[in-house]
Amino acid sequence: MSEPVRSEIVDAVGVVTLDNPPVNALSLALRTGVRDAVTRFIEDDAVEAIVLTGGGKMFSGGADITEFDSGVSNQSPALPELIELVENSPKPVVAAVHGTAVGGGLELPLGCHARVAAAGSQVGLPEVTLGLVPGAGGTQRLPRLVGPAAALDAIVSGKFLGAEKAHALGLVDRVVEAGGSVVDVAVALAKELAGGGPPVKTRERDDKLSEGVAEGLFDQARKDAARRRRGFEAPQACIDCVEAAVTKTFEEGLAFERDTFQRLRTSDQSKAQRHAFFAEREARKGKGVGRDTKELTITRGAILGCGTMGGGIAMSFANAGIPVVVTETQQDALDRGMATIRKNYESTVSKGRMSADDAEARIALIEPTLDFERVADADIVIEAVFENMDLKKDIFTRLDALCRPDAIMATNTSSLDLAGVDVGYKVRQHRPRPEGVRYSGIADKLYHMDRYGQKTGKGWYRYEPGNRTPIPDPEVTELILETSKELGIERREISDEEILQRCLYPLVNEGARILEEGIAQRSSDLDVIWLHGYGFPRYRGGPMFWADSLGVGHVY
Numbered sequence: 001m002s003e004p005v006r007s008e009i010v011d012a013v014g015v016v017t018l019d020n021p022p023v024n025a026l027s028l029a030l031r032t033g034v035r036d037a038v039t040r041f042i043e044d045d046a047v048e049a050i051v052l053t054g055g056g057k058m059f060s061g062g063a064d065i066t067e068f069d070s071g072v073s074n075q076s077p078a079l080p081e082l083i084e085l086v087e088n089s090p091k092p093v094v095a096a097v098h099g100t101a102v103g104g105g106l107e108l109p110l111g112c113h114a115r116v117a118a119a120g121s122q123v124g125l126p127e128v129t130l131g132l133v134p135g136a137g138g139t140q141r142l143p144r145l146v147g148p149a150a151a152l153d154a155i156v157s158g159k160f161l162g163a164e165k166a167h168a169l170g171l172v173d174r175v176v177e178a179g180g181s182v183v184d185v186a187v188a189l190a191k192e193l194a195g196g197g198p199p200v201k202t203r204e205r206d207d208k209l210s211e212g213v214a215e216g217l218f219d220q221a222r223k224d225a226a227r228r229r230r231g232f233e234a235p236q237a238c239i240d241c242v243e244a245a246v247t248k249t250f251e252e253g254l255a256f257e258r259d260t261f262q263r264l265r266t267s268d269q270s271k272a273q274r275h276a277f278f279a280e281r282e283a284r285k286g287k288g289v290g291r292d293t294k295e296l297t298i299t300r301g302a303i304l305g306c307g308t309m310g311g312g313i314a315m316s317f318a319n320a321g322i323p324v325v326v327t328e329t330q331q332d333a334l335d336r337g338m339a340t341i342r343k344n345y346e347s348t349v350s351k352g353r354m355s356a357d358d359a360e361a362r363i364a365l366i367e368p369t370l371d372f373e374r375v376a377d378a379d380i381v382i383e384a385v386f387e388n389m390d391l392k393k394d395i396f397t398r399l400d401a402l403c404r405p406d407a408i409m410a411t412n413t414s415s416l417d418l419a420g421v422d423v424g425y426k427v428r429q430h431r432p433r434p435e436g437v438r439y440s441g442i443a444d445k446l447y448h449m450d451r452y453g454q455k456t457g458k459g460w461y462r463y464e465p466g467n468r469t470p471i472p473d474p475e476v477t478e479l480i481l482e483t484s485k486e487l488g489i490e491r492r493e494i495s496d497e498e499i500l501q502r503c504l505y506p507l508v509n510e511g512a513r514i515l516e517e518g519i520a521q522r523s524s525d526l527d528v529i530w531l532h533g534y535g536f537p538r539y540r541g542g543p544m545f546w547a548d549s550l551g552v553g554h555v556y
Contacts, residue, residue, distance in 0.1 A: 005033025006055065007041070012048045013187045014041030023061030024054045026079055026104045028072050035077045035085060042089055049190035050089065052112060053096035053183050054105075059121075062103025065130070065274060068265055079104050079136040080258065083111035087201050092193035096186035097121050097172075102160065107134055110141040113199035116186040117163035117172045124160035128234045130277055131270030131539060135261030139241035140253045141202045145171050147211035148246050152221050155238045170208070203250045210246075218243045232539055233269050268549065272541030276531055279524035279542070287521060296406065298322060302378035304395060306337025306368065308420065308455055309412055310384035315341060318362040325367045325374050334368050340455075341366060347466060373402060380408040386426050417533050420453035421446050421460070440483050446476070507543040508555060523548075 004020040004027065016037040018024040034052070041047045054060055067073040077085070086093050086108065095101070095109035098118040106123050109115050117123070125134045125142065133139060134155065143151040146169040154161060166172040174189060176182045193199060218239055225235040237260050244253040264270050301317045301324040303310045310326060317324035328334035345359040367374075375381050381403060383395050392411060399409050425447040433439055446459060453459030454468055461470035484491055511526045520526050527542020540546050547555045 003033060004030040005037055007037040009041075009044075009047060010051075010183075010187055011191065012046065013190050014038075014044070014047040014050045015183060015187065016041070016050065016052050017055045018053070018060055019055035021056055023058060024056065024105070025061055025064040026108070027064040027067065028075055031077050031079060031082050035082055038085060038089065038093070042091060047091065048194040049092040049094065051094050051096050051183060051186045051190050052086070052108065053186065054098065054101075056099075058099025058105075059095070059097045059101040060105025060108065061100060062105040065277070068274070079107065080254075083108055083136055087111040087113075087203065089113075090198065092190050092199040094186045094190040094193070096182045097123065097163075098182050100124075100160070102126055103134070104136055107136040107138045107141070110138060110145070110202055113201070114173045114189055114193060115171065116174045116176060116182055116189060117166060118176050118180075118182040119163055119178055121163045122160040123163070123166050123171065124158065125155050126158035126160070128156060128158040128232075128238055129273065131232075131234045131267065131273035132264050133234060133238050133241050133257060133260050135258060135265075137254055137257065139238065139257050140245045140250060142171070143242055143245040144202055144205045144208060145169075147208045148213050148242055149211070149217060151245075152217070152239065152242050155242060156221065156225055156235050213246060231537055233267065234264060234273075237264060269539040271549075272539050272545060275524070275541040275545045276527065276538050279522075279528050279545075282522060283525050283528045296379060296408065298379045300324070300378050302327070302375035302381045303384055304372075304375070304381065305384035305386075306334055306341075307384065307386070308340075309417065311337045311341045311344075313382055313384060313412065314366050315344065315362070318365040321365070323365045323367065325369055325378065327369055327372055327375065329370070331370060334370065338366070338368050343466070372398070375399070376402050376404075378403070378407060380410060382410045382412050384412045386423060388426065389430065420455050422452040438487065440487065442479060442483050445479060445483075451476075504543060504546065505555065508547040511544050511547075 002019065004018070006017040006019050008015050008017075014037070016034055018030060018034065020027060020030045024030070038050060038052075041050050063073060063079065073079070092114065093112045094114045094116060095112040096116050097109060098121050100122045101109055101117075102122070102124045103126060106125055109123075125138045127134050127138075134142075139151070139155060142155065146154075150169050161169070161171070163172055163175050167175045174185060176185045221239045222236060225232075225239060229235045241253070241257045241260055244256040248256060299322065301314075301322055303314050303317075303324060303326045306314070306326045306328045314324050314326045326334070326337065328337065342363060345354070345363060348354045349356050349359050381399055383392060383399075385391055385395065396409060396411075403409060421443060424443055428444070450456060451458045451460075454463055457463050457465065458473065460473075460476060462473045463469070463471065481491075507530075511520075511523065514520045514526065515523060523544040524542075527536075527544050530536035530542045531538055536542055541549070
């Protein structure tokens with residue numbers, strides 16, 4: 001087994017290379033190797049400066065997440081300890097970044113005295129996506145390099161910055177254009193710094209801490225995070241830590257950040273988000289899908305049906321820049337569907353989330369047609385017709401004869417992925433009611449009252465034009481009260497907890513059946529579907545993870 005760190009001396013500069021494939025994760029072994037190499041070069045009189053770089057495709061993908069729960073991440077040298085060693089080095093230490101440097105893989109360069117990045121490389125602190133804050137000084141050092149406003153934007157969102165943007169903000173000192181050697185440039189910069197006196201520590205650079213700090217900056221950031229990431233704890237904690245960088249001494253801020261990191265690390269939300277992280281990666285490992293499996297490039301899609309679901313799926317294709325054909329059997333249904341699509345995009349434009357030109361460009365990618373055979377050239381065809389098994393079977397028989405042999409033919413069942421009262425009614429027409437089950441009939445009554453839901457402006461609730469906020473309707477309340485009386489049901493208060501149990505335990509039961517029947521390969525795959533397909537809160541990890549967190553005995 002090769003050593004996770006390599007070192008050499010180049011023109012009186014000690015070059016330390018992280019070599020822990022595939023992402024140079026900052027495991028205990030790697031941290032130990034970097035510590036030993038840096039210490040050796042500090043003590044070597046023949047070495048004037050030090051360069052840290054990554055082997056393979058990147059500098060570092062960050063901490064080894066698997067060490068979090070085992071406690072190995074806290075074993076010496078822990079990452080904060082290693083970064084302190086680098087920052088306190090009497091000899092300049094320069095980070096030479098290529099590929100990606102994210103999470104702890106960026107916090108290490110932040111502790112260096114300068115940073116060089118290859119053009120096209122990416123840096124970032126995405127810990128918030130795992131329910132965490134950066135825990136090795138990232139929230140304290142980044143504001144000192146780029147200012148609190150820019151640091152907030154990067155840390156709270158978790159988004160990556162390109163090398164050029166990072167350079168403009170002051171995070172990166174030099175960008176190496178394509179064809180150049182990032183290590184050679186870093187070595188040259190390290191020698192230059194070695195001749196300019198003691199290196200300046202990032203922790204001592206306070207000049208930018210007041211840059212862009214408008215009155216109410218942090219209060220506004222909290223309001224924005226509450227709106228965009230409702231229910232998530234980590235974004236708010238990130239804001240608290242960046243504010244600490246401005247209002248506390250460096251040592252106090254560092255301690256505050258570390259305490260916050262440790263608190264979040266053991267929280268249910270972080271455990272859930274880390275589960276989601278690994279579940280998404282496991283989902284790529286399907287049975288029968290190996291490295292030699294050919295990938296199909298999707299260049300054109302087709303949707304059968306332009307109702308609520310069909311239109312939404314068509315928009316997903318357009319949003320990804322993929323041309324898509326949508327078909328209907330009647331012109332008025334096609335016109336209604338396209339009008340809804342346009343209305344949805346106009347709503348997004350009115351909220352400032354998209355430009356009018358961008359919306360028009362996306363609408364132009366959607367081709368409405370009554371010609372069923374227009375789907376023949378598609379790489380993927382998705383049917384989104386109403387819930388009628390005979391109709392679906394007929395459609396796939398036609399598609400089988402029409403589409404290319406390598407095309408993907410997929411079904412979308414409307415009663416799952418957003419459905420109106422009308423869809424539920426049609427489903428019930430094809431499913432016999434279990435014997436002995438009491439049935440209120442309220443949903444059927446709503447259907448016959450033309451209360452289909454958002455599509456008609458009223459269903460179980462009523463809706464204002466262009467607004468999806470449900471508004472309680474006295475007409476429905478009265479219908480419920482009358483039906484309860486007819487059925488002899490004694491009305492009572494139902495707690496939030498009971499409502500959650502009624503909604504969530506059936507999901508868990510059905511998930512168990514799906515696993516038992518071999519429809520899904522892993523329980524974590526079900527969680528991925530719920531997270532991405534249904535908007536299940538990521539900080540809950542998915543229904544199967546949620547059930548595991550309660551314990552099988554309790555759920556059973």
